[in-house]
Amino acid sequence: MGVLKPELILKSVVPVIMAGILGVYGLIVGVILVQKSYSSRKSILHHLVKKDDYSPFQGYAHLASGLCCGLSSLAAGLAIGICGDAGVRANAHQEKVFVGMLLMLIFGEALGLYGLIISLILSQ
Secondary structure, rough: OOOOOOHHHHHHHHHHHHHHHHHHHHHHHHHHHHHHHHHHOHHHHHHHHOOOOOOHHHHHHHHHHHHHHHHHHHHHHHHHHHHHHHHHHHHHHHHHHHHHHHHHHOOOOHHHHHHHHHHHHHHH
């Protein structure tokens, strides 16, 4: 795109930025799960001396939370990748395609956002 039509470079970066947001979703869930798993412990010494308050139910809920965010982000990334590739190539030929590509990318990103919301609910 940079060689053929340099004025369209910024429009061609939109799918890459949207795919990068999916990684931020995973980072948010990871930080929340780490905080939840260490919230009942006062220190490392408390963990060694006392029995852990982290139940198997919480462990499986946190596993489900991570899988929900990860798998939905995987599906969203696949949708964004396929749609972004075809959209950027089509945008090079006809610039009217950009709005339609952007709408499809937004709906693909919504898959990852739904997974993040369910993941946050599961982590409670």
